[in-house]
Amino acid sequence: KIKKTSISSPYHIRYYPKDMGRKSVLALGIVSVLLIMTFSISIFTNTNQDITEDDFVVEMSKSDLVNESQGEVLTVTVDSTNLRFTPDTITLQEGDTVRFFWENQLLPHNAVEENGLFDSGEPQRNVEYNYTFQLGENGTYQYVCEPHENLGMIGTIIVEPQEIVEPEPEPEAEVEEEESEDLSVGDGVISAVLFTPWFIGMFVLVGFITLRRERFQLGLAFEDDSVEVSNEVSTSDGNSLVDNYRARVLTLCALYVAQGIPWGFMTVTFVTYLAVEGVSAGELAFLLTLGTLPWSLKFLWGPIIDRFQYRQMGKRRPWILIAQTGMIIVLASILFIPNPANELTLIASMFLVYNIFTSLQDVSTDALAVDILKPHELEKVNSYMFTAKSVGGVIGGAGLGTIIGFVGIKGAILLQVPILLLIMMVPLFMTERPGEKLFPWSEDGNIWVVDEIEERKDFKEILSKVKTAFSLRSTQLGIVLSLVMSISAFLIAVLPELFLRELDWSQEKFNATKGGIILGVSMLGYIVGGQLGNRFGGKSIIIYSALGTALFTATWGLTESRWEDGYFMMTIWCLRTFAWSMVSINIFSLMMRITWSEVGGTQFTGYMAMMNLSAIIGYQLTEPIASRYDFPTLFLIAAALETLVIFAAMFIDPDETRRTLGTSGPIPLDAEII
Numbered sequence: 311k312i313k314k315t316s317i318s319s320p321y322h323i324r325y326y327p328k329d330m331g332r333k334s335v336l337a338l339g340i341v342s343v344l345l346i347m348t349f350s351i352s353i354f355t356n357t358n359q360d361i362t363e364d365d366f367v368v369e370m371s372k373s374d375l376v377n378e379s380q381g382e383v384l385t386v387t388v389d390s391t392n393l394r395f396t397p398d399t400i401t402l403q404e405g406d407t408v409r410f411f412w413e414n415q416l417l418p419h420n421a422v423e424e425n426g427l428f429d430s431g432e433p434q435r436n437v438e439y440n441y442t443f444q445l446g447e448n449g450t451y452q453y454v455c456e457p458h459e460n461l462g463m464i465g466t467i468i469v470e471p472q473e474i475v476e477p478e479p480e481p482e483a484e485v486e487e488e489e490s491e492d493l494s495v496g497d498g499v500i501s502a503v504l505f506t507p508w509f510i511g512m513f514v515l516v517g518f519i520t521l522r523r524e525r526f527q528l529g530l531a532f533e534d535d536s537v538e539v540s541n542e543v544s545t546s547d548g549n550s551l552v553d554n555y556r557a558r559v560l561t562l563c564a565l566y567v568a569q570g571i572p573w574g575f576m577t578v579t580f581v582t583y584l585a586v587e588g589v590s591a592g593e594l595a596f597l598l599t600l601g602t603l604p605w606s607l608k609f610l611w612g613p614i615i616d617r618f619q620y621r622q623m624g625k626r627r628p629w630i631l632i633a634q635t636g637m638i639i640v641l642a643s644i645l646f647i648p649n650p651a652n653e654l655t656l657i658a659s660m661f662l663v664y665n666i667f668t669s670l671q672d673v674s675t676d677a678l679a680v681d682i683l684k685p686h687e688l689e690k691v692n693s694y695m696f697t698a699k700s701v702g703g704v705i706g707g708a709g710l711g712t713i714i715g716f717v718g719i720k721g722a723i724l725l726q727v728p729i730l731l732l733i734m735m736v737p738l739f740m741t742e743r744p745g746e747k748l749f750p751w752s753e754d755g756n757i758w759v760v761d762e763i764e765e766r767k768d769f770k771e772i773l774s775k776v777k778t779a780f781s782l783r784s785t786q787l788g789i790v791l792s793l794v795m796s797i798s799a800f801l802i803a804v805l806p807e808l809f810l811r812e813l814d815w816s817q818e819k820f821n822a823t824k825g826g827i828i829l830g831v832s833m834l835g836y837i838v839g840g841q842l843g844n845r846f847g848g849k850s851i852i853i854y855s856a857l858g859t860a861l862f863t864a865t866w867g868l869t870e871s872r873w874e875d876g877y878f879m880m881t882i883w884c885l886r887t888f889a890w891s892m893v894s895i896n897i898f899s900l901m902m903r904i905t906w907s908e909v910g911g912t913q914f915t916g917y918m919a920m921m922n923l924s925a926i927i928g929y930q931l932t933e934p935i936a937s938r939y940d941f942p943t944l945f946l947i948a949a950a951l952e953t954l955v956i957f958a959a960m961f962i963d964p965d966e967t968r969r970t971l972g973t974s975g976p977i978p979l980d981a982e983i984i
Contacts, residue, residue: 383440385409386465388419393458395421395465404472407442421465423453433457443469496938502868505946509864512953516857519960528850530964531686531843550741551682557740558682559691563698564736565675568634570702571726572641572668575710576601576661580719600662606926608669609919612912613772615674623750624742626678633674634734636667642727645720673915680905680914682742690840692899697833704829705729772909779906779913784966788904791958792920795897798948799928801863804936812941813873823880831884835891840899848896848903852959855892860949862886867945893955903964906971 386408389396400408410421410430418433427447430439433456448471455463519526551558620628640663644650650657683691710722717725739748747753779785809815843851862885872878901917936944 383407383409385411386421388412388415388455388463390415390417390419393417393455393461393463395455395463398464399466399468401468401470402443403470404443404445404448406469407440408467410437410439412437418457419455419463420457421453422456423451425451427451428453445472448472496936496940498939498943500939500943500946502942502946505864505950508950508953509860512857512860512956515956515960516853519853523850526849526960527847527964528853529847530849531845531847550744550746551678552743555687558687559694561736561740562675562679562691562695564733565630565671565678566695566698567702567705568637568730568733569668569672569675570699570704571706571729572637572664573699574703574706575722575726576664576706600658601665603662604665604669605672606919606922608673609912609916611670611673612677612909612915613776615670615677616772616909616912620750622747624746625681626674627737627740627742627746629674630671630678630737631734633667633671634730634737637664637671638727638730638734640664640667641723641730644723650719672918676914676918678742680902680907683902686844690844692836692840692895692902694837694840696836696895696898700829700833700836772912775906775909776912776916778971779909779967782904782966782970783961784904784963785906785913787958787962788901788917789920791897791955791962792901792917793924793927794951794954794958795894795921796924797928797931797954798863798951799925800932800935801944801948802929804932804941804944807936808873808941809879813879815876823883827880828883828887831887832891835888836895838888839892839895842892843896843899848899849959849962849964851896852893852900853956855889855896856952856955856959859886859889859893860952862889863945863949863952867942867949870942890952897955897959900959900962900964904962904967906967908971 382402384400384402384406386400387396387410388394402408408428412419413436415435418435419437420433421428421430421437421439423429428439428441430437448469451467451469453465453467519528523529549557551561615626615629619625640660644657644660647653647656679691679695706726710725713722713725741748780789839851839855862882866882866886869878869882902914905914905917935947939947
């Protein structure tokens, strides 16, 4: 029976568990960052002692060549009934091994070459004896069983010369020259003097904004501490996500780790494995394109997860569980492919399906964050979430990429399945709101429900609300900010060319820096940026950090004479990364702040998709820009593009959505209790 009751919303209560300290979460994040950076710095230092390829070739001896070619072992046994070797004649090459093996024979046997080249010893009923033919031992050899030689127990071994293919230096040189041409940048120069008016103008603009802090809302924290504390107590037991701060942080971070692990594995470990197995660059590009496609179109999930909901188990939780189940099934299915490198079309199809489920989890998790996070939690929890995704990326990329040499590609895949199953336990045994069921077969409880009109909303209504959400000036400027955020991403594609080709860094040294130290700095930037945004205002951190990032990038381009100094390069790279990470985390929080909760899954995902589109545009600029200008000019162009974030962010009103459209929807004051 349905009883109509007027109640006060429990969602206005600011609840913090007594045993949950925000400082402990912050400390865990910082400790993780320091551990990753320490490990990477050790690799960075050790790579300076690498042996070059030329030294390796000089030191390689002929015996090394023979041992490398040992792959074939031919076994000879005996036929005691007819007193014959089986087979009695074999053909092999220098470097191959003949194995004499028999056991539990009625009569003892041995194998002795007529000139004494090999001898298995005294005749025995159980024999296991190997002999490897070295370089120069080609020819025809006869061997006998000494006790039964007169009975015809004789064998023949034909050893053919080993073919040694001499390297052809000229074609290799041509290939290297061709690769160099493909990766080289241009030699065009734009004088730094021409960029000077732009940067002076940006300083003047930021100074103007600073003098009018109130007008541009620089001091407004996206985690609004002005929310009034209600005197009402929660009717739940405090274990649901809306009532428990610790549960919110744990669940959202665990889900982002679950996204980071397969992302790191697929884009780093698995792609590297396929490249080593001989998969061409074009085929790898096809694979990555299919993997990226679901992320570029993930905004299409928004209306679906907003429209179809099983509210007895929560608005977003069922979709998250469906996505994680699909991820685990597809990942486990790869184990049944005998040789993934030879089944690229099948792997690419599974890669596509896998990323469809991963993008669904990403959209559902972002929508969940919009639903359950309190206004005063946005910056800090967002920084924890993106740090967690980075940790997952380290596990899937650097972690699994390191142990793949010991466990193989299938072992690396197999290790992910229990990890994802363990992470899946977090949303499986956690409810979004009081009274929701853990499982479909669980007993119905008292759940908070939006009234019947909300339950019957269809796609037309959702699209109408999306149109309303994007009708505000701030939400439209949010689109602009998302589209200009990563225009300078062409620099990401240029950095490997600079370090590996121009500065002669080893691949190990570059990977240790980018995959370890720089990733650790990014994580630290997310954490610090979230804390500073909450204290000094999110927009102020975006504007000042964007200007700082542009200055670091420009300085990088103007100090070409210092580029041979590895520690200088690592320092300037870390400073730029740290500043931009603070920009990024506060932009994410700002986008979440201006998102209308009525269509949170659709609107916020739209912003994320446009950020992905911005990165794609930046990557597409690589060829036309990098093929024309030299490295210093590329850094100056990137610095100028990074300041566009200031123009887009300065006029966004973080409170316009809440002030104009309100935050009703998932937080009803008059509800029906079932």
